[in-house]
Amino acid sequence: MSGFEPRIVAFLCRWCASAGADLAGTNRLAYPPNAIPIRVNCSGRVEPQWVVEALKAGADGVLIGGCHPGDCHYVAGNYKARRRVYLLRKVLAELGIEPERVRLEWVSATEGARFAQVMSDFVAELKRLGPLHGNGGPK
Amino acid sequence: MKLAVYWTGSCGGCDVAFLELGPALLDLLPKLEIVFWPALVDAKRADLEKLPKHGIDVALVNGVLRTTENVEMAELLREKSRWLGAFGACAHLGGVPALANPGEGIAEVVFGPGFRPAPPLGEAPEDAPPELLPEALPLEEVVPVDFVVPGCPPPAGLIARFFAVALAEEIQPGQVFAAEKALCEECPRTREERRLARLVRPHEALADPTKCLLDQGMVCLGPVTRGGCAAACPKAGMPCTGCLGPTPKAGDPALAMLSALASLVRAGEEGEPAFPEEDRILEGLVDPLGTLYKYAFAKYGRPLRRLARRRQEVRA
Ligand code: FES
Numbered sequence: 001m002s003g004f005e006p007r008i009v010a011f012l013c014r015w016c017a018s019a020g021a022d023l024a025g026t027n028r029l030a031y032p033p034n035a036i037p038i039r040v041n042c043s044g045r046v047e048p049q050w051v052v053e054a055l056k057a058g059a060d061g062v063l064i065g066g067c068h069p070g071d072c073h074y075v076a077g078n079y080k081a082r083r084r085v086y087l088l089r090k091v092l093a094e095l096g097i098e099p100e101r102v103r104l105e106w107v108s109a110t111e112g113a114r115f116a117q118v119m120s121d122f123v124a125e126l127k128r129l130g131p132l133h134g135n136g137g138p139k
Numbered sequence: 140m141k142l143a144v145y146w147t148g149s150c151g152g153c154d155v156a157f158l159e160l161g162p163a164l165l166d167l168l169p170k171l172e173i174v175f176w177p178a179l180v181d182a183k184r185a186d187l188e189k190l191p192k193h194g195i196d197v198a199l200v201n202g203v204l205r206t207t208e209n210v211e212m213a214e215l216l217r218e219k220s221r222w223l224g225a226f227g228a229c230a231h232l233g234g235v236p237a238l239a240n241p242g243e244g245i246a247e248v249v250f251g252p253g254f255r256p257a258p259p260l261g262e263a264p265e266d267a268p269p270e271l272l273p274e275a276l277p278l279e280e281v282v283p284v285d286f287v288v289p290g291c292p293p294p295a296g297l298i299a300r301f302f303a304v305a306l307a308e309e310i311q312p313g314q315v316f317a318a319e320k321a322l323c324e325e326c327p328r329t330r331e332e333r334r335l336a337r338l339v340r341p342h343e344a345l346a347d348p349t350k351c352l353l354d355q356g357m358v359c360l361g362p363v364t365r366g367g368c369a370a371a372c373p374k375a376g377m378p379c380t381g382c383l384g385p386t387p388k389a390g391d392p393a394l395a396m397l398s399a400l401a402s403l404v405r406a407g408e409e410g411e412p413a414f415p416e417e418d419r420i421l422e423g424l425v426d427p428l429g430t431l432y433k434y435a436f437a438k439y440g441r442p443l444r445r446l447a448r449r450r451q452e453v454r455a
Contacts, residue, residue: 048394056442069411079409083401086421094428096447
């Protein structure tokens with residue numbers, strides 16, 4: 001699978017994960033540029049339909065970034081996101097898609113380094129899993 | 140009105156469902172000329188082939204497309220009919236038989252490796268049963284479908300409405316003979332939006348007669364399913380399994396329903412300490428595909444399934 005660069009769609013909550021990603025940028029931290037970031041108000045706003053749509057449209061993995069437990073700007077959106085992701089991964093596994101392709105991570109606004117680490121880890125994991133769209137892209 | 144009714148991969152229940160019209164059938168039958176209906180009259184494929192283009196006013200197909208012959212018949216009926224409708228959940232969404240889709244080479248699993256349909260002993264090769272398609276398909280995957288009478292089987296009220304509209308020549312292209320709104324709107328049970336501390340399967344609990352089944356922890360697909368059946372199953376104490384298909388708003392019923400469940404499940408105070416218990420509750424969703432995609436797998440679950448399968452082929 002040499003030369004395979006996974007494509008990632010990253011839904012990042014505006015108050016924490018997205019700010020963390022910005023911090024990684026302003027701190028000039030190096031991390032793999034494989035993700036298309038989409039800023040959402042809260043991780044609890046991410047519908048399972050969006051995640052599946054991204055996978056169908058060509059993504060190899062989807063990252064959902066939210067605030068740490070207790071920090072969600074809307075109190076409990078991240079808890080809902082966690083339960084959604086839990087069920088969605090269960091459904092994906094039964095469909096034959098590796099559940100690891102959908103990842104939920106907590107990243108605070110001050111954790112630029114953590115964001116860079118999350119991206120590196122996810123890219124490494126997806127490289128290990130290989131492309132979802134066997135032929136290198138959606139038809 | 141010249142009517143044709145045909146079954147592909149179906150259980151026969153849709154053909155029987157017409158009888159649910161009861162005495163209304165006596166008024167209806169004189170208005171129908173049945174040109175083709177294998178369950179009812181003796182007409183063969185050759186008779187159908189002899190009909191002119193549009194020799195049928197309305198054709199209703201029930202059943203999933205499972206074999207090459209099903210596809211040929213669907214195409215033939217399309218050619219001969221002014222209006223072609225999917226009748227019942229299988230033709231509409233794939234239905235229960237489409238749950239066979241996740242199985243790789245299901246015929247080989249059941250009948251052993253190297254299985255191929257063979258003719259009866261001493262008969263010619265062309266007398267062999269038709270080949271299975273690689274996947275079970277809803278009707279719309281093979282021919283344009285003008286309208287849908289949904290349900291497993293379609294409830295009598297919807298069948299009656301369909302005939303009234305068809306006889307008045309008022310079918311709208313794309314019409315689905317069911318409500319746009321969710322089943323909950325017509326369910327008499329009372330909703331309290333209780334938090335779910337457990338999920339139960341129907342055989343694991345005796346339902347309270349008046350409370351919302353979802354509130355009682357049963358995975359009732361009412362919130363994401365079209366109304367039109369007057370909530371027949373919930374009234375009888377059984378959760379809705381989604382046979383009328385998802386509302387236009389819900390889209391993929393499995394994804395919409397898992398969102399709903401994720402919102403309702405609670406293990407006491409929310410927060411990190413509750414995560415393991417929440418997961419334990421969510422594990423109560425046994426057989427997610429069979430529960431959330433009971434009828435709609437072929438239409439909604441199959442694209443992802445196909446992706447997974449193509450990937451396995453590439454890896455092999
Ligand atoms: S605002 Fe960040 S997860 Fe809700």
